[in-house]
Amino acid sequence: MKKGFWMLLAMGLLFCVALTGCGDSDQPMVYVYNWGDYIAEDVIDLFEEETGIKVRYEMFDTNEDMYVKVKAGGNAYDVLIPSDYMIEKMVKEDMLLELNYDNIPNAAQTDPKFLNQPYDAENKYSIPYMWCxxxxxxxxxxxxxxxxxxxxxxxxxxxxxxxxxxxxxxxxxxxxxxxxxxxxxxxxxxxxxxxxxxxxxxxxxxxxxxxxxxxxxxxxxxxxxxxxxxxxxxxxxxxxxxxxxxxxxxxxYSIDAMVIPKTSQNKENAEAFINFMCRPDIALKNTEYIRYSTPNMGAYELLPDEIKNDGVGYPEDSVIEKxxxxxxxxxxxxxxxxxxxxxxxx
Amino acid sequence: MKKKWLSYPYMIWMAIFIVIPMALVLFYAFTVKDGESVRFSLANFQKFCQPVYLKVALRSIMLAFYCTIGCFLLGYPLAMILASKEYVKKRMLLLLLILPMWMNILLRTYAWMTLLEKNGLINNFLGNFGLGPYQFLYTDVAVVIGMIYNFLPFMVLPIYSVLVKMDHSLIEAAEDLGAGRLTVFRKVTFPLSIPGVMSGVVMVFMPAVSTFIISRLLGGGQFSLIGNLIEQQFLWVGDWHFGSALSIVMMILILISTAILNHYDRDHDNEGVGGLW
The missing domain is CATH 3.40.190.10 (Periplasmic binding protein-like II)
Structure with missing residues (x-):
């Protein structure tokens, strides 16, 4: 009986170890959780090359899938890219960290039209990534x-x-x-x-x-x-x-924005990643690949005129106002x- | 029973992945959120008894019922052909029957969309004779077709395994005594195959009543089934309590249907497959 008990305990422990997975290594990491097919293909490699920070990248299909997974804990993501109403919900539930803009100088590239939105009135938690x-x-x-x-x-x-x-x-x-x-x-x-x-x-x-x-x-x-x-x-x-x-x-009209969840273990790396995504040449790569509209003024300037003027991606302000x-x-x-x-x- | 500890990994496995999740579902189903805390309540089940939800449940049962009938009508003759004595062809047929099951259910269902849509293969074919185009896709018929296609093997295999084990001398005896082919089937073959039919029915009905992906893809989101309702509660509304209650209701539905079948099956319960439930 006693032997059986220890056997049981040992197997239980083995299970727990197997389920929690590997521990951290010393390499700087950033865990990104983004929509499927929502980043230009070479951007992650460029980021890793330039900063030496390793990106672990996962994808979700809906805001709700993302929310359920982040809420349940377990995965300590550093950067999430949810939509407006979901950010509001996460702010309400105290799930997000305030951003340190000193680490994100490129945030100044964001078109003020897309700032101070109802989901984050003071831009404390989020920086717009794409809109449509x-x-x-x-x-x-x-x-x-x-x-x-x-x-x-x-x-x-x-x-x-x-x-x-x-x-x-x-x-x-x-x-x-x-x-x-x-x-x-x-x-x-x-x-x-x-x-x-x-x-x-x-x-x-x-x-x-x-x-x-x-x-x-x-x-x-x-x-x-x-x-x-x-x-x-x-x-x-x-x-x-x-x-x-x-x-x-x-x-x-909806805005997907970059945020850092409270469970983040690498906040500075997360801010480095967000800053990188706000750099005009990177934002341009992303908008050209994804086809959603960029809120980044630097990237918008670099877009060809036919995209700026065809009225689909970048409609007149009068349309957006309604x-x-x-x-x-x-x-x-x-x-x-x-x-x-x-x-x-x- | 010296090596009893060998079973412990399975017990732990079952505890972590079956018993604990089940307990959680039960816990959520019988509680409601009350501010920050939760309290015991039957409100979730009361909510289910509203006509809206009962209609959805009824539709799930009806579609699963049609699917089961369809699978039986298609599957029984096929199982008989498979169980007949032409061995070479039988291997091939069995393989062809099982082969699609190695593919993902999503792919198999997507394939039906290309067949059924307005500019799809079937309408193109009918168009050659000046017929159509008909709207097959996004109807309840499309949902039932998709279910039958996906779940047919679950009907054929249990019937086949009963038929193939059947003592052939019984049939010979019946023929010796002057029974025609129809009478042999009616009085001997079919009654003896009932355990297989019963487990086939259960194995088709269960996934059919709980599917949500087939009704989503082939029904175009218009034929909400219990499975869709549960998904909506968990992912969109965030009401895990009502979602769990719906899951429990579905499990009870399946339990009742198996119990009814087992009741009719009792006399034939002596051989293998019938005792699955």
Whole structure:
């Protein structure tokens, strides 16, 4: 019996060691957790060469995946690149460290338009990395009506030709916007009205997708889809009939920004990494590879004129002024959940 | 039982990866957040009893039911062919049946999208005869087709393994006594294969009722199943309590369905495969 107990204990210990993995070595490290396919391919190598800091790089698919993993602990990431509303949530939950701008001189390159956002009013925790608008991508050979309003998504002529987003926040947000409400509404009556509006649209909708939108629009499976400007640029390169428009009612524009979580073990390396990402030539590499718009003034200056002026990636200020950045709805997220579940229950 | 300690690694493994997670799910399901602390509550299960969620549950059960029927109708004849005496072809067929299972379920489901879409292979083929294009993709039919395709082997293999072990002299005896082929099947072959059918039904129904990726890809997000609901609770709403309660409900659903099957299966429980549950 006694021998068995020690055996059990030894095996248990062995397990724990195996699960915790290897310890730290002396080499300076920075653990980066970013969206998939969201950095130019050679940037990490350049950073390692110039600074001698080794990068361990991991990727996530959604803000929510990232949040669950960081919240659960275990992995001590140094740099995260979440979106606006998620940063707000993480600030609220005291999960982020304040940045030391002395270590990030290149932060001065950031266009003031993208600073002092509601998710981080004093820019204490985050430095913008990329931004984009939400809009409609459409096939001009299939759509005869002008696509300058969200109402076109409720037009019977395009029954089963419309792709909406499989994302409660965005799809409900569009319905709110059509009804003249804020995309950040937390009013139960407004959300209920948005749900009714979306129920009326359901027969016209081909599908609610996120990742598949790209290939479906390229192959002409649908006439219209909701997508982000960064993705729209990539899609339009592969099918010349496609155009992108941000409706006049206004839309969402979102900012992904770099932050340092409280669990970080290498804060200075993290700041060195963020500083590197803000250097105009590096920011240019990234925006040219990812196709999302850069908030970095130095990099913007270096962009070719046709990208600056085609109205997709860098729309007029008047368009952006009508757009809202998402705000974390807090507990009101359950109202969105309810509206979304009811939309698909029948 | 001298070497009892050999089993300890498995016990620790099961404790870490099965017992503790299960306990956590149970804990979350029966508690709700109350400010900073949590307290015992049945509110999560009450919430599930709202019509919205019951409808989603019912849809999951119905789609899984259609899938199981489809798998049975397709799978039984196939299992009979496999179990017949032509050995050379049988190896090949078995291999072809199992081969797709070595691929990722995502890939297999994506393949169906290229077949079913508006400019896809099936519509192109029909277009040659002036038919269509039809909207196959993003319908509940597409979801059921995807499920049947993915889960068919789980129906065929248990039936096959029962049929292949069946004592052939019983069939010969029936034929000697003047039974036609149909009667032999009805009175001898089929009743003897019921344990295989039952475990096939359970093994298809379980993954079908809990799938969320097939309904997401082939249903275009419009046919929310319990699996989608659970994913939504954990990843998007962040309500682990309700998500866990939904998981428990699903486990109970599966338990009930297996219990019903085992009840009908009791008389045939003497041979191998049927005793899986």
């Amino acid at each position: 608008t939400l809009g409609i991508i459409y096939d001009q050979t299939m759509v005869t009506d002008p696509v300058d309003t969200w109402e076109v998504l409720w037009n019977d002529n395009y029954a089963k030709e419309i792709i909406m987003l499989d994302s409660p926040r965005d799809t409900i947000g569009i319905a709110l916007k059509v009804l003249g409400y804020s995309m950040n509404s937390t009013d139960p009556a407004e959300l209920d009205a948005a749900k009714v509006k979306l129920q009326a649209q359901r027969p016209l909708v081909l599908a609610y997708l996120v990742d598949q939108t790209k290939e479906k629009m390229i192959s002409g499976e649908a006439a219209m889809a909701i997508t982000w400007s960064g993705d729209a640029i990539t899609i339009m390169e592969q099918n010349e009939n496609l155009r992108y428009s941000v409706p006049k009612e206004g839309s969402n 757009c809202e950045v998402y705000v974390d709805p807090g507990d009101a997220i359950s109202l969105y959940d309810k509206a979304w579940t009811e939309l698909f229950a029948d």
